[in-house]
Amino acid sequence: MLSEIILKMEGISKSFPGVRALHNVDFTLRRGEIHALMGENGAGKSTLIKIITGVYEKDAGQITIEGRPVQFKSPQDAQNMGIGTVFQEIALCPNLTVAENMFIGRSRSNFVKWKQMNAKAAEMLKSLGIPASPTQELASCSIAVQQMIAIARAVDMDCKILILDEPTSSLDEDEVQKLFALMRELKARGVGIIFITHFIDQVYEISDRITVLRNGELIGEYETAALPQIELISKMMGKALSDVTAMKKHEPPKAENSVPIFEAKELSSAAGVKPFNFAIQKGEVNGFAGLLGSGRSESVRAIFAADKVTGGEVKINGKRVKIKTPLDAMKQGIGYLPEDRKGDGIIDELSVRDNIILALQVMKGFFKPLSWKQTEEFAHQFVEKLEIKTPSLNTPIKSLSGGNQQKVILARWLLTHPMYLILDEPTRGIDVGTKVEIQKLVLKLAEEGMSLTFISSEIDEMLRVCSRLIVMKDREIIGELSGMNLTEQDVMHMIAQGGK
């Protein structure tokens, strides 16, 4: 049973105007296997997935499902063939109830049997261990629960092939384990699962085989057990192993006694974070650690006045200042890269150029537009410096890959030359290569004297770049960890014990 091939793609090619997204790629999926599709941003994973799901039409190549050649004209065709997909960005309707979201568009009749629908939804939520009620509005669920509901929806559609595109990027460890249990269950039922993720550990935990793509080409297909992690990373990046391991941990700054560059006392915001104290030295990289919903994002949002500040006082270089709006914070030299890139970061229809210059332009003021030549120079400079892959400066940012969008937002803040830069989940949903680049950049900026706060769901990533961790639990700071030899266990212990 294991060796039976359910999906076979041969010689798939796809080009967009000016870009060759896929070139002669093969991919096979067996019944009852979990197959990880790996590659950096722009490697062609998303394009391949969109071809499987009928969103794009391939230029060349052949797809066979259970030995029969198929030709998808629309996503509906693919769905009818038993291909279910859960995309990275949740494609549900937040204003409908959980049950409605699970069954929307699937009923044959024009009338909805509410009672029956809710009962069925309740049963399914229970069997999958999803903590939500069928009649609850979807928007009131956490992102993680919404994600699981999206999976439940796909699973329920009798799929033979399930595609999970970054399903775990917003889940915490516990929820990931629940999801994995679900995936194993489906695997046992004979569903072939294509799993896309940037979490390498997860790939090794759950997948049977790995296919690696790079720059639109197939690098190879491997048995997971036979491919060491470090080799996988180097194959994805196309770089030698020594490059990957060469990252050096940052030394904490020496001047411990000097006045902090930023200091907050009893700061609180309308988003419901308990009043907290916080300070950061020049050239320091620190981080807020904690589980999802622990208040780490709310804390940094309070620093930037992204949510309404309700109390506390703020000092910059020892001098008291008032920060009431994001613009105040920007003028004090603070930059903030938000957690929700799509909702709070990018202006999706505007060009890469406009997105890069936005913050600087706003700081200069309404009546002082930068000249075309200046914007050209600034944008060009950062596209080169951060290696942003874009067809041109005038390309709308929405047509860039996630990692490149994130680099544009980074460029936006670096252009304002902040003295203190807050990065909330800058590496979420981003490939390993870019992730390492961003980490290196953070350390380099700190060396040049910038102070940074770096937040990540991946504690090992924070341990790599931060010299001090502020640990949060239940919207409160419960302690602080510092030192060069911190381990993930130390952080876990602190969270588990709720402080000292």
Next chain:
Amino acid sequence: MPRIKAHFDRLSHLFLPLSVLVILIVINLIKGADYFRITMVNGAFYGNIPNILFGASELVILAIGMTLVTAASRGQDISIGEIGAIASAIFVQYVLRAGSAVTLWTILAGFLISCVAGLLIGAFNGTLVSFFRVQPMVATLILFLGGRSIAFIIDGKVSPILANEISNQIGTVIPGVPIQTPIILTAVFIAVVVVVLKTTNLRLYVEAVGINPNAARLNGIDPKKIIFLTFLIMGVCSAVAGFIAVNKAGRHDSVNLLKFIMMDAILAVALGGNSLGGGKFSITGSIIGAYTIEILNRTLLRLEVNPEAIKAFKAVFIIILMVIASPVVRAFVRKVVDKAKTIVAANSVRKTVGLNKAVFFITDSSAGKKEE
């Protein structure tokens, strides 16, 4: 060079209004080859083109304001005709108060006062939309319903008449100047808008707020202020349009002045390739859209369509336009064009594939060596 290309990208939005314009002109040329003929009557240009430019002047100004309101607030102001009626009523009262001694200064002062009135009304609408988060169409419905009554109360009697020479010249021509005054005023207004767009960040701010207000706020732009600002601008645009309209008419008819013009203004914005859902905008498109509507009206008249039936014809024409411009049809056209392109490209690529494979093989094997 890249700058020209960027402009060209923007110009692709103008495909729709320009193609409609061409179709209408062709229809008119078929009807009579003398369509473009311009003659001089009493020292002023006379002909179809000057008539169109003259007739569309208020609409062009209103379409500019509507473009900004739409882009920032993702909704439309339906009270613009009424704002124009109120502002011009105030203008007329001010001028009439001067009695027979009307000077250019009287007119100018009256005009400025009416602009202030437009600003205040715009501020009223803007406050409702930006601070109280009322949907734009609902917020402006208030003045759409009540505005003409206010204008009537200001008038005090039915249709006060503007019987001074200067008003007459503003509404028609100034002796010695060959171009009708409303055309000149519109051109000046457009020039002012161009200068404003060049010397401020209005475009960037409005587009950012219209596309993603959250992200705009986190980059230091206050979406409320920007939406408020667009309603202020809309108020001034309405006052200017009212000023031109009342001088053209020579009397203030509070019931019919600029009646239902918001429909044409919204249509002009849509014809200009702008999304009525906000975001990126093209003022050039809206201006061309406004002139296109005027040409359409006049074409139907020229084709001797029964005046009663003109509105129905217009509606049919607009339906056809909107279908042609819809994303569905556009995507279809793009697909056909792409297919044609790939067939051409495939023929030329085939010859080079062999070579490419050889190159990839060499680079792969050399990369492999480095890893070792």
